[in-house]
Amino acid sequence: MSDLKHNKEQLLVIGIGNIGRGDDGLGWKMADIISEMELDKVSVEYRYQLQVEDAHLVSEFPIVVFVDASKEKLPGGFSWQPCKPGDHYFYSSHLQSPETVLYLAETLFSKKPEAYILAIEGENWDLGECLSEIGDKYFQKASAFFIPHIKNLQTNTQPIQMQSFAHT
């Protein structure tokens, strides 16, 4: 039953992607690692794509981190960026951007969570569950940046301060 309820007081991590399509599984792999840490303050969700109703989910958390693979070249192999609400609309019912989900959370539920996107550069998007060499390399780098911050949450009694997650 616990998996139907979230710890809504702190941080939500949403891994986005498809583990059946090579490096598109980068977001889920990060979600796996964080999920295995079983942190009280962190909830983890998995998505193939973001959907409209995810606006309700993110509206229940003060802080949200979207973790997704990137086809674009990223300096150092990954990027950490704040994410703001935006009203771009994609035609499909089952594919929305993080910005749109945040826009809907604000419009419908009057909630504006502090949000970030952790994008990890990938290379191979073919069928198969293995990460490419490049994808794995950048995953390790992104983990080395992100996981220590998440680990610190366990012992830190202060509210989470995501602004301190500096990545250059």
Add this chain to the structure above:
Amino acid sequence: MTRKITIDPVTRVEGHGRVTIHLDEYGQVKDSFFHIVEFRGFERFIQGHPYWEAPVLVQRLCGICPVSHHLAAAKAIDQIVGIDPKDLSATATKLRRLMHFGQLFQSHALHFFYLASPDLLFGVDAPAEKRNVIAVAAEHRELAIQGITMRKFGQEIIKAVAGKKIHGILAVPGGVHKTFSEAERDYFLDGKNIENIDTMIAWSQAMVAFMRDYHEKHHKFLDEFAAFPSGHLGMVGPDGAMEMYDGKLRAIDFEGKRTLDDISTDLYQDYFAEGVAQWSYMKFPYLKSLGRENGWNRVGPLARINVCDYIPTPLAEKARQDFIAFTGRKINNSTMFSHWARLIEVLHSAEVIKDLLHDPEIFGTDLVRKGERRSKGIGIIEAPRGTLTHHYEVDEKGMITKCNLIVSTTHNNDAMNTAVKWVANNVISRKGHITDGMLNQVEVAIRAYDPCLSCATQAMGKMPLKAELYNHKGELIDERFKA
């Protein structure tokens, strides 16, 4: 000059479709086609896999209706392990039904709120930037919140029984792998964490009332738009009740005369054949007895309302009676009434979910049954979009040697093409120019069938958007993109 208009793809449907409309030199519609041009291959590449993998693998056909494929495949694989639907334990049957109605509820809610409501709330001629769920959220906040909450409720049901909202696993050969707990049941009843099932029923009733009122106000348009006679196919229970999970197949013609008289789903091959067309990857199923031209049927909510004798939950049955009384016709051949029928099924699904949540057998521990191995299994269910068939054959080692899928949207292939022709003839023909509103009306006609083209073609890959206009020489003279 003959011109050809292409809408490629049709937006707000699940997958990639393309419409071409051919005009003659006088601007009159000569012909039209609804093309499906995506790759199709699931039936082939599942061959060689062990039978028990099928209910898991086929979920990858689609991210929208994986539950339907999971359950249809599971019913087929049950037969391969020697278990017919009547042999399944009561707990397994009821948990599968709970998952199925959770899927029907969330899928129909998605279609109404995200796909259909922009056309209904803003009009088919509204600017394209208004015809989306973002605009609905901005201008109809409460409706949008209800839509999101209802979809979430259905997905939470699926997650509770299957572990995940998408591509979760409940069914195993001969049963289910987990039972339900009282804590899980209470989650949907106590309203502490999410709106409870009684609220879902109340909102569903309000949606049905909204749609009835909408029909009152737009009677002429909704009665006439893309209306055409056709056959209707759906599943019914032993006494003619609407049945979604397991029953007999019934088809009727446009006036209600039986063309398929409550046959066992195991016999579908004796009665159905599948045609192909050079211009589409989607097949064209039809009744052999009536032939390719006349034997096709609509499937889905409107067809199910038409073929059943009654709906076995009280509020939905009352809504069905009202639906029939509204037009004074038992059989409804108006495409736009599909939305109303779909909402009646939302209400029915909510009522069934409530009944199942109060049924102590969902907590049972008799989960899996075993029988004598067979070489063939056929599973047919009523998916949100209509009758869905999974058929597998296996060798002595249990490896799949044959797979045939007849997906709901393929049954509606002819119906969608006929609807497109109606719009082409009545809206575009002889107008001398093409507006965005006209093109949207083509899409409105298709969207009423809630097609899932990913399922129908077992598509892979990305789905770009494009519209093209050709002259009588086949020369491209205009094009539109939607992305």
